[in-house]
Amino acid sequence: MTLRGRVWKFGDNINTDIIIPFRFKSRTNDPYEMAKYCMYGLDPDFHEKIQKGDIMVAGRNFGGGSSREQAPVAIKYCGIAAVVSESFARIFYRNGFAIGLPVMEVPKITKEVEQGEEMEVDLDTWSVKVLRTNKVFEAKKVPEFLANLMKIGGLVEYYKKYQQFPWQTMK
Amino acid sequence: MLSPSQILKDESLTFAEKAISLKTVDGKKLHRVEDIAVVNVDLAMAQDSTGPLAIRVLQDMGINRLWDPKRILIVIDHTYPAADEKVANLHALMRDFSFQHGCVLVEGSISHQHILEEYATPGLMIFGADSHTCQAGCVGAFATGIGSTEIAAVWATGQIWIRVPDSVRINLVGKLQKGVFARDIISHFIGMVGEDGGNYRALEWKGTAVKNLSLSSRACISNSSMECGAKIAVFEPDVLTRQYLSAVRRKPGYEIHAGRIAKYTDEFEIDLDKLEPIVAAPDNVDNVKNIREVEGTPIDQAFVGSSTNGRLEDLQVAAKILKGRKVNPRTRCIITPASRRIYEEAINSGLVDIFLQAGAVFTNATCGACVGTHLGVLGTNEVCISSSTRNYIGRMGSTSAKIYLASPATVAASAIRGEIADPRRYLR
Structure with missing residues (x-):
């Protein structure tokens, strides 16, 4: 399963208050809002x-701060297909898998891509692959159940399909 | 099956390894760093900015039955009481859900403080849809934050996956000097390691100075440890923890102490004798400065409150500084307790009289100003000094506002001066 899109580049420490301020996210339960x-x-x-399918690329510690899932939800529902970052804050990273927003940790990726180009x-x-240079970069590996969860599209889709959560079959 | 005492006595395990191994669903093996474990959760909390989404997710999944409603806390604290119609409707959704399922509904106390006052015990496995859930580590609980969808899954099953974190040990030595507080310790630490310096990690707060830190001070440090990304931040139970639990008649759980030969990724020492008041300057929590570097910066608002620093000892030190003095006319000073209990104690002990006489505003318990939703929202280009959690762009209102984070003492001293001030000048 390959996603292709234009790159939006950001720096380090893009926290969840920047991604969606509290006063907006706490007044709606509608992902498009x-x-x-x-x-x-x-x-x-x-x-x-944003064009549907665009990809965000960021530096270190993307998604730090609040646990607000509205942050990855806002990113996903405005049309971003994936976030590739040099590192993620832990709750944002978990939330990415939970809601089915592809999150990939690729060290030093901001040096390899430019704003607006395709990846x-x-x-x-x-x-991930940068089309201009044809270079492929491996993302930090995740356990199989998480990679599978992402392909299915997050916990809601997973539960609808299997009537259980992925960790309920893990030993 | 491993017995709890086998796990508790293992000298090679960190706090996190023990806490997780004690709660795994199969109970058959020890879990060490990097393992993915599935644990039984003891308490699962969501608040009014994460709960509504969790409720919607459960509906989307078609789940009608909850695991154990008595262990599901639904807390209305972030915008309490509702500031407008949109918020009121989301609060109504939470109340309906709680009544329908028999969940524990809490209104008007900040969740983390409520958990500390009513539930937290050593060894308890707490998951909350709020990043500062880690505060309960101050009594030796394993407490951490997750998002709305995952808390919905916990509500449905009582279980969740967790990666066993590597651990960092911080030794606190020496004694805090006049005008220097727990908040300065944790701000100093975040400045040392950076805002992702504790990402995914367990922080074990130790050392000879811990015995002199009150439970409230430990709560401040555990809470704010999240600001460097920590998964959990714990103080092992000691005499003070036991005294507290016995005073509130709460049955202690597993008293977890890290093993003597446990392995740490990193170790730090902080000498409290040398620590001075610290301020985190805009717009990042790790942009820390000695008070001398920012003294004299004009401010529009001074805020004492939040789950980090809205406890009675915080209000007491603010009152000590404000007593007999006036808030600068160019500055507004807002004081918000962290819970209903603290609200009541502040009234009964006369603190509120002092605040009102000084010209400050005393509000009900809420996360309001800290998250910029009501009761202290910042306008364009305004500057605030605050004892709250974060100073990120737009955190307390306008994206052009600037936030300086400091201890309640520094905030109170600054309120009087109308500019950032050193609290040591105001404490005799």
Whole structure:
């Protein structure tokens, strides 16, 4: 399963207050409404600039701070297909798998891609490719149950399909 | 099957390895760093900014039955009481859900403080849809934050996966000097390691100075340890923990002490004798400065409150500084207790009289100002000094506002001066 899209590049420490401020996310339960405030802390019009399938690339510690799942939800529902970052804060990373927003940790990736160019994210090999240079970068491996969960599209889809959660069959 | 005492006595295990091994669903083997374990959860909490989404997720999954409603806490604290119609409707959703399933509904106390006052015991496995859930580590619980969808899954099954974290040991030595508090310790530490310096890790707070730290001070440190990404932040139970549990008549759980030959990824020592008041300058929690570097910065608002520093001892030190003095006319000072109990204690012990006479505003318990939702939202280009959790862009309101984080003492001293001030000048 390969996703291809245009790159939106960000720096280090993009925290969840930047991704969606509390006062917006705490007043709705509608993911499309949340999407209108995606990246509000840096660019209130960001959601209007996205083409469906675009990919975010960021530096260290993406998604730090609050546990707010509205952060990955806002990113997913404004049309971003995946987030590739040099590292993720732990709760954001978990939330990515839980809601089915592909999150891949690729060291030093910001040095390899440029704003606006095309890249691919491969959920089978758990790697990314920069089309201009044809270079492939392996993402940090995740346990099989998480890779599988991501391909299925998150916990809601998984539960609908199997009527249980992935860890209920783990030993 | 491994017996709990076998696990508790194993000298090679860290706190996290023991806590997780004690709660795994099969109970057959020890879990060590990097293992993925499935654990039985003792308490599962969500609040009014994560709960509504969790409720929707359960509906999307078609789940109608919950694992154990008495161990599911639904807390309305972030925008309490509702600041507008949209919030009120989400609160109504939470109340309906709680009544329908028989969950424990809590209104008007910050979840982490409520858990400390009513539930936290050593060894308890707590998951909360709020990053600061790790606060309960101050009594030796394993407590950590997750998101809405995962808490929904815990509500359904009582179980969740967890990766066993590597651990970091921090030795606190020496004695805090006048005007220097727990908040300064943790801010100093975050400055040392950076805002992702504890990411995925378990922090074990130890050392000879711990015995002199009150439970509230430990709670501040455990809570704020999240700001460097920590999964859990624990103080092993000691005499003070036992005294507290016995005073509130709560049955102690597993008293977990890390083994003597347990392995740590990193070790730090902080000499409290040398520590001075610390301020985290905008817009990151690890942008820490000695008070001298930022003294004199004009401020529009001074806020004492939040789960990090809204406990009685925080209000007491603020009152000590504000007593007989006035808040600077160019500054507003807002004081928010962390729970209903603290709210009541502040009124009964006369602290509120002092605040009101000084010209401060005393509010009900809520996360309000800390998350910029009500009762202290910042406007364009405003500057705030705050004892709350984070100083990120837009955290307390306008994205152009600037937030300095400090101890309640530093905040109170700054409220009087109308600019960032050293609390040591105001404490005799």
